[in-house]
Amino acid sequence: MPTLSQPFVASLARALNTAQVPCVLWGHCLLGLHGVPSIVGSIDFVISDDCLKAGAEALAQCKGLVPCPDPQSCPATSNERHSQPPVFHAHLDDGLEVTAGLYFQSDTLWFLPRLDDSILFPASSADLPPYFALASDQFRPGRGAGVFKSATDAVVALRSHALLEAYMRLYARDQGKRVGSFGMAMIAYIQLYVDADGFLDADLLPEPFRKFYRELQEGKKPIRQWMLELKAALGVEEEDPESDS
Structure with missing residues (x-):
């Protein structure tokens, strides 16, 4: 689909930056950047929570995007999703199945310093x-979209070790909820498609994530035990699995 091209993704980042909304690539496009196979269903960015109004207004003015026709029943915001829904989204005007979305930093990358100018x-x-x-640097062509070919528009992305830490934190937070399995699936994808190909420097992971990732690689510990110990190390309380049903 032409509008899913790297220039189109970059144009959305440019619109957000021009509106003074610092943004970081997220979701399917970020996975593709790291060479992880993904059926692209959205173009997503993480923004600071206090930039939602400006970010939504910036995307609303982007050529190629149209407002969601039915936010109440839209699959992009459905409770049946296996990943977090965006806090704002619009649809590509050449096919309503693909969206452009914004995610709060407090929901995704809360452990990093506030995204700023x-x-x-x-x-x-x-x-x-x-x-x-930058999406045009430090990444590799591979499965999916691969590295951005032009640095004309600055698209900021997570490095692989930071993305792995994010998914480990999300899994620890959301385990026991409907979206909990998403975090573990993403950890497995990074292990299989990024680390196995030599594009993850696990030594850059801060502790305790380096230790827990090493244990996961070794596979000597039952996943449930591993998960409970990870949650304990991060101070995340175990939740009732029925609470999100």
Whole structure:
């Protein structure tokens, strides 16, 4: 689909940055950047919680996007999803099955410093914190979209070790809920398609994530025990699995 091209994704990031909304690539496009196979169903960005109004207004003005025709019944915001729904989304005007969405940082990357103006239009990855890189740098062509071919528009993305930490935190937080299995599936994908191909430096993971990822690789510990110990290490309380049914 032409509008899912890298220039189109970059145009959305440019619109957000121009509106002074720092953003980080998320979801299917981010997986594709890391070479993880994914059926692209959305173009997503993480933004600071207090930038939602400006971010939504910026996307609403983007050529190629149209408002959601029925937010109440839209699959993008359905409770049946196996991943978190966006806090705002619009649809591509050439097919309502594909969306562009915004996610709160407090729901996704809460463990990182607040996204601020320092990541607006960086000239290179060297200008970014060590857990970010430009989508045109530090990545590889591979399964999925691969590296962005142009650095003209600065699209900020998570490096692989930061993405793995995010999914480990999301799994620990959401285990026992409907969306909980999503985090573990993403951890497995990174292990299979990124780490196995030599594109993950697990030594960059902070503790206790480095230790727990090593244990997961070794496969000597039952997953439930591993999960409970991870939650305990992060101070996440075990929840009733019926609570989100």
